[in-house]
Amino acid sequence: MKNKFKINNISLLIAVLLLVVMFVAGANLYDRFGSVSTVLNLFNDNAYLIVVAVGMTFVLLTGGIDISVASTLAFTGVFSAFLLEKGWPAAVVIPLVLLIGTLVGCIQGYAIHEFNIAPFLVTLVGQFFMRGMCAVISTVSIPINNEFFKMAALKKISFVLSSGGRPKLYYYVFVALFIVFLAWYVLKFTRFGRAVYAVGSNEQSAQYMGLNVRAVKIGVYGISGFCAALGGVLFSFYTLAGYSLQNMGLELDAISSAVIGGTLLTGGVGTVIGSLVGVLIQGIIQTIVTYQNLNTWWTKVTFAGILCFFILIQRFVAVRTEKKKNA
Numbered sequence: 001m002k003n004k005f006k007i008n009n010i011s012l013l014i015a016v017l018l019l020v021v022m023f024v025a026g027a028n029l030y031d032r033f034g035s036v037s038t039v040l041n042l043f044n045d046n047a048y049l050i051v052v053a054v055g056m057t058f059v060l061l062t063g064g065i066d067i068s069v070a071s072t073l074a075f076t077g078v079f080s081a082f083l084l085e086k087g088w089p090a091a092v093v094i095p096l097v098l099l100i101g102t103l104v105g106c107i108q109g110y111a112i113h114e115f116n117i118a119p120f121l122v123t124l125v126g127q128f129f130m131r132g133m134c135a136v137i138s139t140v141s142i143p144i145n146n147e148f149f150k151m152a153a154l155k156k157i158s159f160v161l162s163s164g165g166r167p168k169l170y171y172y173v174f175v176a177l178f179i180v181f182l183a184w185y186v187l188k189f190t191r192f193g194r195a196v197y198a199v200g201s202n203e204q205s206a207q208y209m210g211l212n213v214r215a216v217k218i219g220v221y222g223i224s225g226f227c228a229a230l231g232g233v234l235f236s237f238y239t240l241a242g243y244s245l246q247n248m249g250l251e252l253d254a255i256s257s258a259v260i261g262g263t264l265l266t267g268g269v270g271t272v273i274g275s276l277v278g279v280l281i282q283g284i285i286q287t288i289v290t291y292q293n294l295n296t297w298w299t300k301v302t303f304a305g306i307l308c309f310f311i312l313i314q315r316f317v318a319v320r321t322e323k324k325k326n327a
Helices: 002-029 036-061 069-085 090-114 119-137 147-154 171-189 191-201 203-208 213-239 250-260 272-291 297-326
Strands: 156-158 168-170
Touching: 002 272, 002 297, 036 069, 036 168, 036 171, 036 191, 036 213, 036 250, 036 272, 069 090, 069 119, 069 213, 069 250, 090 119, 090 147, 090 213, 147 171, 147 213, 168 171, 171 191, 171 213, 171 272, 191 203, 191 213, 203 213, 250 272, 250 297, 272 297
Parallel strands: none
Antiparallel strands: 156 168
């Protein structure tokens, strides 16, 4: 286990260094890039992705994968907008969509474990089902005019700087940061968190140790579904609309962020702090692309190159660690 944490530490250290280097380079190349406003906007614009990446980290730590999260996020937005338009109160809508997201995740986790089906196939079905349900509800964008959602979308903390600027941090960012803290605490200090790492390291050994692998798998997919639904709520605050085609491909952004932050796709190694760093790296790339006035697809191209780099690093360190162990 000690060697695996070395892999995680190296990947996370490189990710943090890359984040700092990219920010410093951007600050030197572009006016106002190094401002407080730019830093805060990284969180304002990516709060929903931070939450989704946290849920994805739990799944990846067990050696699984969840490609249904983007569809769950979109369904949450569309269904919330639909119910709010019908006059349902936000106090009922938000818990309801969070419950649905969690339930869908738990069902997927149950199917994966009980029927021994590959996580990719099960969550692919989940992806199609949830995206299809979005279209069943509405194929056009539904605006959200609910007062609570408007308040949550606009409520912010403004900072007055000596330069005269007034950067702002929206309240929903604190929800995302709380989820990161809560997930970090669960993984580091609770029995469930230790079980997640154990299952990802060696599922058979975890069973011999007496761990409830079934509960762990259902739990992590339930957490992923909950985080995807909560990400959908935050995205609804961000856009004040629900649309069936929202965030196509977001699942790959979440997976990439986790991997760049040091989470191994084979399971057993990773942290939610690393996933947060991965999301911020993606946010900085998006900001640089905007400053350069380039096509937004350059964000995907650049992020793909960085992802390949980190996968190679993880593979290199893992091979060296295995050789030292067998020497």
